[in-house]
Amino acid sequence: MTFLARRWARATLMAALICAPSAAPADQSSRGKDKRDDILMGSVVKSDSWSMDRNTDTEHFSGNVSFSHPGYSLRADEAVYYRGRQEWNIKGRVAVRRLLEDGSTVDLSCHRARYAETGERAELFRGTEAVRSVYTAPDGRRLKARSDRLLASGEENVMTFEKDFSLASENIVIVSSRAVYDNAAASFLITGDRPLAAGVNEDYNFAMSADRLLFFRDSRDMRASGSVAGWVKDKEAADAAAR
Incomplete structure (x- = not known):
């Protein structure tokens, strides 16, 4: 089962690419990969049932499928491994x-x-619910994303969110139809259908739209470019006017 577990583990690594550490320098990449594979040795894929179809060269895992390791876990109802094309x-x-x-x-x-x-390459698809991702920082802050489809490329170190995309932090919400997360820069480039952002902090409320928004995962900073429009309201002045 170790051989299968190593393949399954790569799927979990790809699916979690959104907040993976930045890529290692070129002279260190092979060492990092070997170390990761060594850690995964001995892990096991579990399921209620397993079968192999030699005619189609596929392996089928059904019922409570799981992979677990101290750093990773994955659960699903079923999984099929296509041996010939090396695809899950x-x-x-x-x-x-x-x-x-x-x-x-x-x-x-x-x-x-x-x-x-x-x-x-990994692809995640919605069913009745959207594809959801939640990044929780060491300090407890959360960043939540939703989309109809999510594509991840290990070679390019990016993830692409497609259709009905939204991104929410503690004080800002961004909606659009497309976003690309660049792991090296830890940032989201949000485009498509003129992205809209709205938020509030201690000093002001704001809302804006633009052709492009660039949102940084850790600092929560945001930059807008291309036909920027919107408003900013001072909270203290707004509260005084309301009284």
Whole structure:
């Protein structure tokens, strides 16, 4: 089962790419990958039933499918591994959790997912509920994202959110139809259908739209560009006027 577990673990690593540490320098990348694979050795994929179809060269895991490791976990109702094309199809209440080295966590949930080992590409799809991701920082702050579809590329170190995208922090909400998360910069480039952002802090309320919004995961800073429009209201003045 170790061979299968290592393949399954790569799927969890890809699904949690959104808040993975920045990529290592080129001269360190191979060492980092080898160390990661060593950690995954001995892990086990569990399910209520397992079967192999030699005609289609596929392996089927059904019922309470799970992969667990101190740093990673994945649960689903069923999974199929296509040996020839080295691809996983995962379906039914898919839930992923990753614990990062700095103590932060990433939780992902969706109805269906696909992971291709060649090219290290993952796709997550909505069912009746949107694809959801929650990043919880070491200080407890949360960043929540939703979309109809999520694509992750290990080679490019980016994730793309498509259709009905929303991003919410403690004091800001951003909605649009598309966003690209760049792991190296820890930022979201939000485009499509003129993104809209609204928020509040101790000093003011605001709302704005623009052709592009750039939101930084850790600092919560945001930059807008391209036909920027909106308003900012001083909270103290607004409260005084209301009285």
